Amino acid sequence: xxxxxxxxxxxxxxxxxxxxxxxxxxxxxxxxxxxxxxxxxxxxxxxxxxxxxxxxxxxxxxxxxxxxxxxxxxxxxxxxxxxxxxxxxxxxxxxxxxxxxxxxxxxxxxxxxxxxxxxxxxxxxxxxxxxxxxxxxxxxxxxxxx
Amino acid sequence: xxxxxxxxxxxxxxxxxxxxxxxxxxxxxxxxxxxxxxxxxxxxxxxxxxxxxxxxxxxxxxxxxxxxxxxxxxxxxxxxxxxxxxxxxxxxxxxxxxxxxxx
Numbered sequence: 001x002x003x004x005x006x007x008x009x010x011x012x013x014x015x016x017x018x019x020x021x022x023x024x025x026x027x028x029x030x031x032x033x034x035x036x037x038x039x040x041x042x043x044x045x046x047x048x049x050x051x052x053x054x055x056x057x058x059x060x061x062x063x064x065x066x067x068x069x070x071x072x073x074x075x076x077x078x079x080x081x082x083x084x085x086x087x088x089x090x091x092x093x094x095x096x097x098x099x100x101x102x103x104x105x106x107x108x109x110x111x112x113x114x115x116x117x118x119x120x121x122x123x124x125x126x127x128x129x130x131x132x133x134x135x136x137x138x139x140x141x142x143x144x145x146x
Numbered sequence: 147x148x149x150x151x152x153x154x155x156x157x158x159x160x161x162x163x164x165x166x167x168x169x170x171x172x173x174x175x176x177x178x179x180x181x182x183x184x185x186x187x188x189x190x191x192x193x194x195x196x197x198x199x200x201x202x203x204x205x206x207x208x209x210x211x212x213x214x215x216x217x218x219x220x221x222x223x224x225x226x227x228x229x230x231x232x233x234x235x236x237x238x239x240x241x242x243x244x245x246x247x248x249x
Contacts, residue, residue, distance in 0.1 A: 016169035019201075041199070041230035048201040052168045108209075110202040110238050117237050 002073040006032070009069040014059040014084065016052075022068055022082075023047040029070050030078050035140045042118040043078065043138065049111040050082040050134045058086025058132055076140040085131035092124050149177050151185070158187035159225075160211070163196035166204035166231075175207050179214045190215035191247070195226030204231060205238050212244055223247050 008029055012018045023044040030043055047068070054066045064086055071079040089095045096112040116122045119136040126132040147170040152159040160178060164170070182190055192211055197204070208224065215222040223245040227235065235241050 016167075019167050019169055020165060023199075038229065041233070044199060045201055045230065045234060048167055052201065052203065056168060108202045108205045108238065110205060114202055114234065114237050118233075 002075060002077055005072045005074060007069060007071040009067065011065050011067050014055045014064050014066050014086075016055050018066070019048055019051050019055065022051045022066070026068065026070050026080060030072070030140070033072055033076055033078065033140050033142045035142055039138070039140050043080070046115045046118045046136055046138075047080060047082070049115050050080075050136070053111055053134070054082060054084040054086065054132070057089075058084035060087060076142040077137055078140060079135065079137045081133060081135045083131065083133040088128040088130055089124070089126040089132055090128050092126055096124065147174050149174065149181070151181055153185065153187070156188045157191060158182070158185045158189065159191045159193050161193040161196055162207075166197055166200035166207055168201070168203040171203035171207050175210045178207065178211045182211065182214045182218065182220075186218055187215075187220055189221045189223075191223050191225050193225045194228065194231055197231055198228055200231045200234055202234065202238070204234060205240065208235065208240065208244070225249060 010025055012021065026047045027040045027044045030040065051066060058064065064084060067083045069081045073079060098110060098113045115136060119138045121137040123135045124132065147162060147164040150161045160181060162174060166174065190211070192208065212222040225247045227246055
């Protein structure tokens with residue numbers, strides 16, 4: 001278990017305008033580890049995907065609360081947890097397949113694939129009717145907190 | 147999100163400006179496809195030099211513009227794609243399906 005150096009938690013309504021806020025907040029907090037622009041871009045992208053999933057799928061018929069926790073761990077590891085108490089995912093394995101979507105023609109179905117390829121680790125916990133928690137980790141090539 | 151257009155003979159250049167995510171994707175897609183329909187240009191260039199960020203919602207914007215241009219028998223290309231959007235397009239394999247140009 002890696003030691004925690006810093007953390008923040010933010011709660012916001014599942015409004016699409018908050019997708020931009022969430023990715024910017026996560027990136028701003030991770031900036032204290034002195035990441036590269038490329039790494040910050042990866043974090044922003046993965047957060048945007050996870051929050052969009054909560055907005056579009058988790059709370060598809062209502063506005064609920066999304067909770068994002070960003071932890072900076074030793075060895076320059078960032079852990080980001082994004083949780084909703086929405087409808088949940090009945091089949092996580094299927095949902096993680098590229099091009100899988102229940103969101104209609106305007107959704108690419110690439111959200112989980114992008115989270116997986118832009119971060120080092122992706123865990124999805126979900127129960128129908130109880131919500132979904134996505135936990136992602138990425139080790140940064142940084143000079144600080146080694 | 148702002149969209150500007152420029153016509154250079156057969157070439158229609160469309161320039162979105164800002165970050166593309168689910169919040170703005172539907173409106174941008176509509177504006178892009180309507181402009182492509184109105185202009186009926188033989189060649190459409192999506193100039194992404196003003197797009198520093200996009201997530202997977204941006205993929206569908208690019209795909210919709212490409213399909214609309216090709217559906218009108220036009221050619222489609224993406225220009226000046228910045229590193230982060232490029233990585234997202236690459237993750238979806240679109241860098242192999244859409245010509246990328248500079249300029």
